[in-house]
Amino acid sequence: MKAAIFATRLEADFAISAFGFKKIESENFEVFAADNSLLAVSGVGMLSAALCVQYIVRKFDISEILNAGACGILGKKGKVGDVFEIGKVVCADDFCKDEFFLSESPNTLVSSSRAVKKDEERMRYAGIADFVDMECYGILKSLSILNFPLENFSSVKVASDFSEGCDIKKNIPLVIKNLECAVSNFLK
Known part of the structure; x- marks a missing residue:
């Protein structure tokens, strides 16, 4: 069974x-x-x-997982509404050192345990990644503990914001449907 994980409704x-x-x-x-x-x-x-993926993998017969949702742009790659396959995932937090390689895609995502809102934070993380979210690293770390085959995991994100002036709650409804093709391809 395939499972798609989103952070919010x-x-x-x-x-x-x-x-x-x-x-x-x-x-x-x-x-x-x-x-x-x-x-x-x-x-x-x-x-x-991380808890959600533990729950669904243990309760259901999950063979493939897609993490889909919104992300922030850290550098100059893309614009709001663009969809990106994620190739590498790292963590912004000092206590998380693992790096996860998902595909040959050149797009790197950094997950942070708190929202990255300030432009100076974006600039700091732009040195290690193209995009930022708050969930993907937690999912991958949890799956690695479960010995879930990470080659059966993928992540696709739509850019929803690029500066501290962006209104993510306003932008997500405007761009989220751009993920429909990627989610459809995964569910086939």
Whole structure:
């Protein structure tokens, strides 16, 4: 079974609607099913994402996972609304040293345990990555502990913001549907 993981309903609602997902539970995490696929809404942050992936992998027969959602642009690669396959994932936090290589894609994502809002923070992380989110590293670290084959994991992100002046909550509804093709290809 394939599973797509989104951080928020704001990010997931288009996929729930477009692919006919129906809610099957909401006690621990919102989990939706359609055909032979699941969609889970983890909540924001690495810890929530890590716990969510532990939950769905242990409860369901998951063979492939896609982490999809919004990300911030750190440098000059792309613009708001562009979709990126992630090739490498690192962590912004000092206590996380692992690097995860997902594909040949040249796009690097850094996950942070807190929102990266200030331009000076963006500039600091731009030295190690192209994009920033708050979940992907937590998912990967959790999957590695579960001995889940990481070659069966992928991540695709849509750029939602690029500076401290951007309104991410306003931008996500405007750009999130750009992920529809990538999510559709994964669910096939």
